[in-house]
Amino acid sequence: MSKQFQNPKGTRDVLPEEQHYWRRIESVFERLADVYGYEKLTLPIFEETVLFQRGVGEGTDIVEKEMYTFEDKGGHSLTLRPEFTAGAVRAYVQNGMASRTNPVKLWSAGPAFRYERPQAGRYRQFTQFNAEAFGEIDPALDFEIMSLAWQAYEELRFKNLGFQINSIGCPECRPGYLDRLKAYYKDRVHDICGDCRSRLDRNPLRLLDCKNPQCQPVIASAPATTQHLCAECNEHFETLRGYLDDRKRPYMINPRLVRGLDYYTKTVFEVWAEGIGAQNAVCGGGRYDGLVEMLGGKPTPGIGFAAGLERIVLTMQAQGVKPEPVPPPKVYLLPQSETGKRCAVGLLADLRRSRIESLIGFGGRSFKALMREANNRGVRIVLILGEDEVHQGICQVKDMETGAQRSVPLADAISSVRNILDGKS
Ligand code: AMP
Numbered sequence: 001m002s003k004q005f006q007n008p009k010g011t012r013d014v015l016p017e018e019q020h021y022w023r024r025i026e027s028v029f030e031r032l033a034d035v036y037g038y039e040k041l042t043l044p045i046f047e048e049t050v051l052f053q054r055g056v057g058e059g060t061d062i063v064e065k066e067m068y069t070f071e072d073k074g075g076h077s078l079t080l081r082p083e084f085t086a087g088a089v090r091a092y093v094q095n096g097m098a099s100r101t102n103p104v105k106l107w108s109a110g111p112a113f114r115y116e117r118p119q120a121g122r123y124r125q126f127t128q129f130n131a132e133a134f135g136e137i138d139p140a141l142d143f144e145i146m147s148l149a150w151q152a153y154e155e156l157r158f159k160n161l162g163f164q165i166n167s168i169g170c171p172e173c174r175p176g177y178l179d180r181l182k183a184y185y186k187d188r189v190h191d192i193c194g195d196c197r198s199r200l201d202r203n204p205l206r207l208l209d210c211k212n213p214q215c216q217p218v219i220a221s222a223p224a225t226t227q228h229l230c231a232e233c234n235e236h237f238e239t240l241r242g243y244l245d246d247r248k249r250p251y252m253i254n255p256r257l258v259r260g261l262d263y264y265t266k267t268v269f270e271v272w273a274e275g276i277g278a279q280n281a282v283c284g285g286g287r288y289d290g291l292v293e294m295l296g297g298k299p300t301p302g303i304g305f306a307a308g309l310e311r312i313v314l315t316m317q318a319q320g321v322k323p324e325p326v327p328p329p330k331v332y333l334l335p336q337s338e339t340g341k342r343c344a345v346g347l348l349a350d351l352r353r354s355r356i357e358s359l360i361g362f363g364g365r366s367f368k369a370l371m372r373e374a375n376n377r378g379v380r381i382v383l384i385l386g387e388d389e390v391h392q393g394i395c396q397v398k399d400m401e402t403g404a405q406r407s408v409p410l411a412d413a414i415s416s417v418r419n420i421l422d423g424k425s
Helices: 016-036 049-055 061-066 085-094 139-155 174-186 194-202 204-209 213-220 231-246 309-318 338-353 367-377 387-391 410-421
Strands: 046-048 069-071 077-080 104-113 125-134 161-167 251-253 265-273 281-287 302-308 331-335 358-360 381-385 394-399 405-409
Touching (some): 016 104, 016 125, 016 139, 016 309, 046 085, 049 061, 049 085, 085 104, 085 125, 085 302, 139 161, 139 231, 161 231, 174 204, 194 204, 265 302, 281 309, 302 309, 331 338, 338 358, 338 381, 338 410, 381 387, 387 394
Parallel strands (some): 161 251, 331 358
Antiparallel strands (some): 046 077, 069 077, 104 125, 161 265, 281 302, 381 394, 394 405
């Protein structure tokens, strides 16, 4: 026997049995994107490597450790997208979208790739729904994009939802904050892990989301970004909090929430849901008011979020949320001879043209074997086409729910099927 292959580590096959979760999740996000006025943007799965180096940030885990980077046959360094924002900004700038009516609100969805240590809810290929809005600094837009995510989780009937929010300032106030943070850490270098010692100069904000137990007491007493915001960032954060309070959205200000990407300014947020253990962020996002300019555009504010769809499936399963199953096919055509098959093939095409989910029994199998298949497929109606019936211009219509069976002229087969499906006979 030849070698059997396994899927690469950190990837997964989504079998038909799980697809109804995906269908439900995708339809909720896509419908809400319309409701909130976000237009679809389809992006390439790979981009120039430097786009992510510059856009996501050199000092980040994603760029340093997690990118799937390769050289193509033309010698260009390309990277499978580890997230959507850098690509969305590239497309916004390249396609002159700044000249459209502001704000420009876009959504994308599809696979993203990060070379991470796989565990439950953490994969190397995962799927994101992503929304971005360009050209508006108003905190009402922060609230809108957070509401889009929130409403999606509400419609998916998630329990115990909550926002984690923080403001990490802007180029005006952040340098001052980082100086204080570094000064605080410099006195405690012996109490922190090796990674944090190197972060201290390279990417000090990331000190705050270190997971190493050794660093936790130091993090707990570290100065909070929110206490060192400039007046503009402070007002922006307070206004956003006012909107959240008005709508009674549960949120916690999490001074450790800095997020792993360099481009964020002001608002950062995650949605946490109970049920999937350590990986409880089902969505994360924030403002990136400097990113468009950094990637070659005019200074343009932006805000976005990404929701991880695998984690949503896991959370739905953990919380016992069951979406409607994909309905089984409705009709099974059961031919009993070559003449019957010929007639069935034509009738099948007509049924499908009428958008009635229909199957045919292939091969020259016995009546019993075909009936067993019809049963296994869970169809409502079996149309039996035997030699004699076809010669007489009729077929047998069997309602699998009631067991009733009757002869129907072939010309009336589709209307008879419809009547049964509509509960009229
Ligand atoms: P991030 O871009 O890291 O903020 O991630 C946004 C969302 O994508 C997270 O809240 C997760 O739901 C999801 N996500 C990120 N990384 C992974 C991964 N390796 N596997 C599965 N989901 C992920």
